[in-house]
Amino acid sequence: MQPRTIRALAGAVLLTCGATSALAQKGETVKIAWLDPLSGLMAAVGTNQLKTWQFLAEEFSKKNASGVKFEIIGIDNKLSPQETTSALRSAIDQGARYVAQGNGSGPALAIMDALEKHNARNPGKEVVFLNYAAVDPDLTNSKCSYWHFRLDADTSMKMEAITTFMKDHPEVKKVYLINQNYSHGQQVSKYAKEMLKHKRPDVEIVGDDFAPLAQVRDFSPYIAKIKQSGADTVITGNWGSDLALLIKAANDAGLNNVNFYTYYGGVTGSPTAMGAGADKRVYMVSYGHMNLPGEMQKLVASYKQKFNDDMYTSAVYHGFALLDAAFAKAGSTDPAKVAKVMEGMKFKSFNGEVEMRKTDHQLQQGLFITRWEKAGGQHPYDQENTGYTFVPVKYYEPYVASTPTSCQMKRPS
Numbered sequence: 001m002q003p004r005t006i007r008a009l010a011g012a013v014l015l016t017c018g019a020t021s022a023l024a025q026k027g028e029t030v031k032i033a034w035l036d037p038l039s040g041l042m043a044a045v046g047t048n049q050l051k052t053w054q055f056l057a058e059e060f061s062k063k064n065a066s067g068v069k070f071e072i073i074g075i076d077n078k079l080s081p082q083e084t085t086s087a088l089r090s091a092i093d094q095g096a097r098y099v100a101q102g103n104g105s106g107p108a109l110a111i112m113d114a115l116e117k118h119n120a121r122n123p124g125k126e127v128v129f130l131n132y133a134a135v136d137p138d139l140t141n142s143k144c145s146y147w148h149f150r151l152d153a154d155t156s157m158k159m160e161a162i163t164t165f166m167k168d169h170p171e172v173k174k175v176y177l178i179n180q181n182y183s184h185g186q187q188v189s190k191y192a193k194e195m196l197k198h199k200r201p202d203v204e205i206v207g208d209d210f211a212p213l214a215q216v217r218d219f220s221p222y223i224a225k226i227k228q229s230g231a232d233t234v235i236t237g238n239w240g241s242d243l244a245l246l247i248k249a250a251n252d253a254g255l256n257n258v259n260f261y262t263y264y265g266g267v268t269g270s271p272t273a274m275g276a277g278a279d280k281r282v283y284m285v286s287y288g289h290m291n292l293p294g295e296m297q298k299l300v301a302s303y304k305q306k307f308n309d310d311m312y313t314s315a316v317y318h319g320f321a322l323l324d325a326a327f328a329k330a331g332s333t334d335p336a337k338v339a340k341v342m343e344g345m346k347f348k349s350f351n352g353e354v355e356m357r358k359t360d361h362q363l364q365q366g367l368f369i370t371r372w373e374k375a376g377g378q379h380p381y382d383q384e385n386t387g388y389t390f391v392p393v394k395y396y397e398p399y400v401a402s403t404p405t406s407c408q409m410k411r412p413s
Helices: 001-015 043-062 081-093 106-120 155-167 183-199 221-228 241-252 270-278 294-309 315-330 334-342
Strands: 027-038 069-076 098-101 128-132 146-148 174-180 204-211 233-236 261-263 282-286 344-347 352-356 367-374 386-396
Touching: 001 027, 001 233, 027 043, 027 081, 027 106, 043 183, 043 294, 043 315, 069 081, 081 098, 081 106, 081 155, 098 106, 098 221, 098 315, 106 146, 106 183, 106 315, 128 315, 128 334, 155 282, 155 294, 155 367, 155 386, 183 204, 183 233, 204 221, 221 241, 241 270, 261 386, 315 334, 315 344
Parallel strands: 027 069, 027 098, 098 128, 128 146, 174 204, 174 233, 233 261, 261 282
Antiparallel strands: 282 367, 344 352, 367 386
8 A cells, every 4th residue: 555545544543533542552563363265276266365465464554543563364264164263263372363254154154153252251352353255144134243344245235236237227137046055155046036026026037056165167067057048147156266167167158148247256267267258248246346546556556566466355455444443543452442443433445435334243335336348448457467357337335235234233241
């Protein structure tokens, strides 16, 4: 991040909470343990995201409102809830009071369950969980936890945006659903059917398939079923290799008369799989895109120069901005004090003003619908050196995609 970005953020925080509180924790090093896959089929995704956390930690450490330094501890959780619990214990033993995870809602729930117990048994040594990409709505509804803060938009919020967009596109007539067979994929299917029935009752669901997470190496049998169904549109929450291989199989089969609506089209491997063959046929719903203006554009370019890779998980930026503002306001890096001030906090981010909703700790934020097109003009940054990028075609203010919560938050006494 450029120094003036941090100065601007620092100025906004100091105006809000007073200069004296921002100095109390000056010089402290805040350890954040990152627990996500560095092995298996999703290793490429995890590696990119760990680099993003490390890169932004370095940028935010240069100058910030709270005066702290950030250190990232990366631990491979092998995309397993059991391994995640072990990784969490290791992280706490290494002095981490903040943990970050995003790939898979099963591992996210494992962290939430473990922290509920740990924090109850260890007053004064609480740990806070920053969830940057695990999007099962249950995590901020029936299973919500005071110690869990979600920086991404959840599955229902993203589907609200997709179906609001589809509502005004009469060419969408037959929809095929294909998703990973775990909570997130099942929720994508559920919300797609519910919301399309309400907004576009004329749309026919012609398929509803589930594939095992991070196990399928050949999606051609699924593509054959999509072709046979007569679908004009596919909705998929697949990510990582499960999306890259799905798109590759569609291109190989010449399935060029079907549009794909995705959650994670920009994630490692998918841009390369799409290439020119998916021009104007793949849409993505997200809180951002690779050609955002201002300081985020400079960060993305700097990351590319350093790693020759794309910094697509910009929810990580939300995490640092939220923590920095909360440290300054609380005058402390103590998780118990910081969690209290993060509730209800509003701050300016790259996609507009965002708010950490107090009732469920779900970040409320604007969402983009983007389309895979040739890069150039106002959108020059191409992804994975393909010459193509996701171009914004619609932006929805936070209230449009916001969904209600059933969370009954149990706060510490």
